[in-house]
Amino acid sequence: MGEMVTIPAAEYQALLGAATNLADLRAHDRAMAAIARGDEELVPxxxxxxxxxxxxxxxxxxxxxxxxxxxxxxxxxxxxxxxxxxxxxxxxxxxxxxxxxxxxxxxxxxxxx
Incomplete structure (x- = not known):
């Protein structure tokens, strides 16, 4: 079994939130790159x-x-x-x-x- 670390629940929740934000930022960057390449377009x-x-x-x-x-x-x-x-x-x-x-x-x- 691997090493285990114990952290406060609030810190764990903050890490989960940061991971979600990072995933959102990466999705945004992929979408903007696709628009810049002309693979996607913005629809009003x-x-x-x-x-x-x-x-x-x-x-x-x-x-x-x-x-x-x-x-x-x-x-x-x-x-x-x-x-x-x-x-x-x-x-x-x-x-x-x-x-x-x-x-x-x-x-x-x-x-x-």
Whole structure:
């Protein structure tokens, strides 16, 4: 068995808190590095809230990018009516279609699915 050390409970709690803070700081640094590399982006709170509320991710990302449905259709090669159907929830879109939209919007497929 290894060596044992006895410390006051308050000191132990302080060490646990410091370890948690260090983990948070490291996570922050990784996130900021990913943003600096262009691997991640900051999403304004208003758009994030819309995604969390369950609004169509295609619509939210399209509007965040400042695109109309027609512009997204031209960029992605997906018919504008199909985009409208996906945004309204009338259709879900195939994986191939969502991939084209994701590529045109500069997001991952998982951001739209």
């Amino acid at each position: 709170a208003a758009f994030a809230k819309r995604l969390i509320a369950g609004e169509s991710p295609v619509r939210v990302w399209r509007e965040l990018r400042g695109l109309t449905q027609a512009a997204l259709a031209a960029t992605s090669g997906v018919n504008r009516v199909q985009i409208a159907n996906i945004e309204s929830g009338a259709k879900s879109g195939s994986v191939a279609t969502l991939r084209k939209l994701a590529d045109a919007l500069g997001v991952g497929l998982d951001d739209l699915a």
